[in-house]
Amino acid sequence: MHETRTPLDETDRRLLAALQRDSQITNDALGSQLNLSPSQAGRRRQRLEAQGYVLGYGARLDPEALDLAVQAFVQVQLSTHGPEQGKSVTRLIETRREIVSAWTLTGEADYLLRVYCEDLGALNRLIHEVLLPHPAVARVQSQIVMDQPKRDTGLPV
Template identity: 70%
Template sequence: MLDETDIRLLSALQKNAQLTAQDLGAELGLSPSQAGRRRQRLETSGLIRGYSAKLDPVQLGLAIQAFVQVELTSHGPEQARSFTRLLDTRSEVVSAWTLTGNADYLLRVYCEDLPALNRLIHDVLLPHGAVAKVQSQIVMDQCKPDAPLPL
């Protein structure tokens, strides 16, 4: 059960995961040790799954972001496992979701350029035996950055 202080703590950490117990305590009106214990409890419970740095893909040479929809030839468990194993081997695929509707999977990918995206689609995804169809949308601009979860 989360109380208002837990929600404020989670909100603060979503904005800046590097806050120290001292910083959290000051923001929440708690002692640093109380804030640290609350954070540790939320980590231990699995509510806080980890911390990461947000990197600039363009500065890393990843100029192309795309969403790729994939339809499978059939929906058996072995086809799904085989396809997700393929996804696990591809660093370009930064996230993947299973969907309802026409597409079975939605992939978020980052590539250095259009030829690299083309190779991913034509040399990796389409030749896979479980894949029937691939459709891609190239991101022109991200008008709203990835946001914290609503609390």
């Protein structure tokens, strides 16, 4: 459980922005950027982590270097909308490595899935052998990403 969140000041926001740019930044470098001592920067970082502003750290990997040539967004529409159907689809989504993120939506589609596959055949198998056969799924629509002019960025802090 996280500590009670205190309101962010401008230095906290600058610290969070710096962590989004480089999660491995040292307290020395962080302190230098924020005009704080390394220990002050470290304490602020620890407080923001403890209060749940920072959810975790990770590396951004190059999909092409990992032979993941196809990125797609897949919309899934359910046939029925009971709690069990939603739980069942969520369990399915959680088991599939190629589904890297998922959202529930308002509108025609119930889920939006972001997927990375090694090729179009793998995307086809995901749609036709995994998603469409699921008893709660009525319809699937996919959009293949041609280019990504703006890469994923950090949150606007």
